[in-house]
Amino acid sequence: MDFNEVINNRRSARLFTDENISNKQIEKILESGCVAPSARNRQPWKFYILNDEQKNHIMDMLFEWDKFNSKKRFSVKGTAEQIKTANKMIMIYSDSYKSKAKNKNYKKPDYISLGCAIENMSLQAINLGLGSCILCDTLYIENEIDEYLGINDFEQICGFIIGSPIYNYPPKTKKHLKELLLN
Numbered sequence: 406m407d408f409n410e411v412i413n414n415r416r417s418a419r420l421f422t423d424e425n426i427s428n429k430q431i432e433k434i435l436e437s438g439c440v441a442p443s444a445r446n447r448q449p450w451k452f453y454i455l456n457d458e459q460k461n462h463i464m465d466m467l468f469e470w471d472k473f474n475s476k477k478r479f480s481v482k483g484t485a486e487q488i489k490t491a492n493k494m495i496m497i498y499s500d501s502y503k504s505k506a507k508n509k510n511y512k513k514p515d516y517i518s519l520g521c522a523i524e525n526m527s528l529q530a531i532n533l534g535l536g537s538c539i540l541c542d543t544l545y546i547e548n549e550i551d552e553y554l555g556i557n558d559f560e561q562i563c564g565f566i567i568g569s570p571i572y573n574y575p576p577k578t579k580k581h582l583k584e585l586l587l588n
């Protein structure tokens with residue numbers, strides 16, 4: 406796929422077919438994350454590939470949280486619904502928070518590095534004819550997820566779902582560059 410096509414075709418996929426994603430595709434997506442730039446080449450990313458049972462459990466935890474915490478204009482139900490049809494889900498962690506980054510100046514650069522890796526993964530998914538979505542709503546139940554997965558030493562950044570997408574919504578309007586220039 407042409408480079409500009411990959412960038413312009415990237416959308417957050419919210420509904421997926423039941424097509425299986427191969428381990429090779431997952432590996433390729435993760436490897437694309439691993440070659441991203443990172444501050445001082447710290448490569449602060451860590452990945453937890455969920456099995457079906459774990460994915461469904463986290464989805465149920467989000468539905469449960471939503472029951473008691475959703476408000477009129479705020480709900481994580483949509484995110485839980487997205488997890489339902491996604492073929493694979495990966496939890497993305499940072500290893501800088503508790504272990505390496507005693508130095509507070511590492512914090513922002515490491516978040517930026519993680520963003521670079523995650524965008525690489527999103528673009529590789531498009532390149533492979535797949536769709537993905539970054540999910541930060543998992544952070545509402547961050548402690549519960551980490552406890553369930555037995556993760557103690559890493560900081561949860563987001564969930565990342567992958568599948569064969571059904572793009573059933575209109576093009577998203579993006580701000581024009583002119584609105585964004587500060588000078």
Ligand SMILES: Cc1cc2nc3c(=O)[nH]c(=O)nc-3n(C[C@H](O)[C@H](O)[C@H](O)COP(=O)(O)O)c2cc1C
Binds near residue numbers: 416418483484487538
């Ligand atoms: C850091 C980050 C966190 C996000 N978290 C969620 C989420 O929890 N649930 C969700 O449905 N979408 C989530 N998204 C997807 C955004 O809603 C989406 O990127 C935005 O609406 C723009 O749409 P597009 O990606 O199709 O261009 C997240 C995106 C980013 C970059």
